[in-house]
Amino acid sequence: MTTLKNRLLIGFGAGFILLMLGWSILFHSQGSKIPKTVMTNGDEGFAAAPFSPSSQIMFGTDRDGYHMFYKVVDGAVYTLGAAIAISLVAFLLAFLVGVLMGFWKPAVRRYSDKVLMGFYFIPQSIIAYNVLYPLLWETEEGFITTLNERIIWTILVLAFIMLPTTAILISNETKEILGKEFIAGARVLGGSRFFLFWKHVLPHLKGRLFILFPKLVIQALLIIAHLGFFTIYFGGTDVCYDPAGCDPPKPFVQEWASIMGTNYSEIYNAWWIFMTPMLFFSLAIIALTATTKGLEGLLDPSVKPRKKKVISSHSHASSAVTAESFHRVGKEVSS
Template sequence: MRKDSLLRNVPFVLGVSFLLLLLISSYLYSLYGAQVQPDKMLYDKNGNVVALAPFAPSLEFPLGSDLDGNSFVFKLIEGAKYTIGLAIAVAFFRIIFSFLFGYFLFRLPSSLRNVFSGLANTLHYAPVTIFTYLLIAPVVLNFSWSYDVSTKIIFPMLVLTGISIPVLALYIQNELEAISKKEYIDSAKILGGSGFYLFRKHLAPFLYPKLWLLFVQQVGQVLIIFAHLGLLNVFIGGTDVRVMDVDMKTGETTTQSFSMTNEWAGLIAQNFPYAQSFPWMVLAPVTAFALSILAINSIVYGIENRKTFKKRAVKTSMPAKAVILEQEHFKLNGSSHSSNQG
């Protein structure tokens, strides 16, 4: 195994291990987790009520509980697949479609590419969260009752994927153009290499590492968008609006939005009104978000650090190669000089 292998890169391994552990635990909990009916009251040995839900953090509830007595540990584990899993899926499809569209742009005439570049550059300054909210809200918020859970998951994924494809495709097209200007590309063209051969043998090997790094960065960006949408009461997987109180005199009702999938952004938003009274109800999902983004940044740092290491290794090996070439050159010149004298 090479010394610069990612498996020996501690930040990369720690970040990947943390995310994989959350995802595996979430799917196993959904398949084999016991659905225990929560209890809103805690009793002592004598059967006396000692606490009412929500319960503060303790040995029985390490991260506290919600209003119904559900442990936040299990709620966060259950929602991990809808938070991290969907973020990874959205980032993956963003890279795939952006790569295909970027290569298509790269093959277009320069005049058409300039037109698209001008249009795509405007999206750099567009408020992505607002556009996403306007497109997703009718399905997962306003008319949530008329759609099933799968629709309320797939539709937001499509919106989150499509809204970033123009910008990412432009980035990939610019990277392909920069690589295509290298001298060895001109040499390969002179030798008769076709367009597909040049892409497969010379362009793609330089582009793939950047795509991996871009993929990990996109996972972090999607998680941030999830958090923003949660604060706007748009929950991935659907919003369950419950009646919390009824005024007996006027008949007015007080409602509250709840996440139907326990995704972390929804847990933050639905428990935010209780942030001062029961702070653990907000701190638990916020901490889960922070640790996940920290793990993603650790993966990015590991990949970038590996690239830096490889560049340094190339630079440090250049003087040694130069010395070897100089010695060989000296031997050749010396031998030819001695033969001329003979």
Template sequence: MMTHLMASKRVWIGMMFLALLLSASLSYPLYEKHLPQPDRFLYNEKQELIAKAPYTPLQAPPFGSDRLGVPLLYKILEGAKYTIGFAIFVSVFRIIFGAATGILLSMYAKRLKGITKGISQSFYNIPTIFMAYILIVPVYITLGINDPVPPTQWIIILFQLSVAVGVALPALTVFIMNEVDEHSKQEYIISAQLMGGSKWYIIRTHIRLFLKDKLFILFMQHVVQSMILFAHLGLLQCFIGGTRDVEMDFGEYKSVSLTSEWSGLIGIDRYEYNLAPWIVLGPMFAFAITIFFLNLIAAGVKDAMEKRVIVITKSIKQPKTPYKKHEAFQFAAASVQSKTADS
């Protein structure tokens, strides 16, 4: 499969985009001090006031700026590592816990499968975003202007990410459990069980190979789902990492995201859409283009899997039986009569 993956243009394009974006985001603190400092007022060469923040995309290309004069490109680059990193973190642990729990229930705890399915079905009627919001809000951080970032911030972030992992586990566990149950009906697995193969041997030899490709596709899908969950939390004013109040004009305060995570940029400034739509459209464009490339990678992986199946199918050929050209069939009595007539 690796050969087909390396030959897939979709996978290459998607991985290159993510690598460039994450590299620019991770190195952002190194060149941040060399960037022009944001200013809420824009002057021309004659020191005449020509504009006031927020600046349009023409005045501060390519995405414009926010009300503080900070170019949105800087914020998008700063928050990319958190947005994509948090989504990958959530997806990895969803797959690990979901796969482990689903396999264990299918192979070792068959009596609990009915209970697990019942619990999972009850979660279908409750939107995931509501469960995540209810669990995250009690430990949310909101800092004042001069409040230092508490040392427990990363503990709270880990709790928020753990909630994002947990809300999707019931459905994912049941899905993997059903896949393992269905695959366990294959003849070669039944034969392995009859020949004395242990459950751990079947998991290690057969189930692992069967789930390997499916889990990678699920991983890519859950990265996208995690980003969408963050966006929904942002619209509910619940941001990963918390917020800080920043003073504006005449004692007016505005909340800003502590991590510049993209869902925070969208949620905080959603009321600015009528006045300066680019403030919201910039992070939304970053979300959309990143999700597009993630889906592009997933499509490339699916194509590689299908090509591998085709190659394996073509390589399995039926053994050819050698063909001998036989003489025309004759009755023994007819042959004897012909010899008698000749004599």
């Protein structure tokens, strides 16, 4: 039953992520445009955008009349795709660095750990903001980079920001495995470092690596969300410098965190404009958390289901304490 529960968690989590990604990729590949409803004529007369959620428009529209649900579908490939790409790059780099750190001598490891541990206490979003601001904030002269270049650089920068903490986690797991008794036996028999890694460390480590990856995706999503509220939007922030009057900064793509960052003040007016991307963003995190829980139950040997203690009627009866027991002991002592 526990195995079925874990598989259902993985199926729900991975299914939601793949469904949103696949739908968004299909939406882009077909060249579809976000539906727009600016004005309607109903029983109560003319009405203008924004329209609240209804049976005709499930998640409502924004102030320009664009349907919020299709904005979310359009932006899923940027939000989820970017988070997965960032996590994949960070994971591969951290795997190489972390495993090497695990094989280092204790004196060298202590020094490297002290240097990298500082990244646990410095908010990664603050580092990302300061590094990415010159790249993603549009100047008066405009961008000197293309949209694809900004996306690639953003993915690489965020991956390197996530690298130190992830490398420490993998390094600690590697050191724990290298401390086992069978590793000491393999070293005595002349096993090289590559042999120890390939035959002993990797088989024990790979299950934990599968569990680590969805956690990295959640971490990447949170950093992207924080940048969105700092008005540093994924793909670039479109800034107007017209002295005659300008709109607030806007994102170039319909990425979920960017939509939330642009419209967070709408929660007091047209709440669905902010809450629709927030809903799908939350569902993505819940799906990734469910995937992590399912993988932990299936792959991590340290997570074992609790066994209920069954006491038979025979053992219960034999261990029961009665008044006759006290009388019987008393007679034996007196004798």
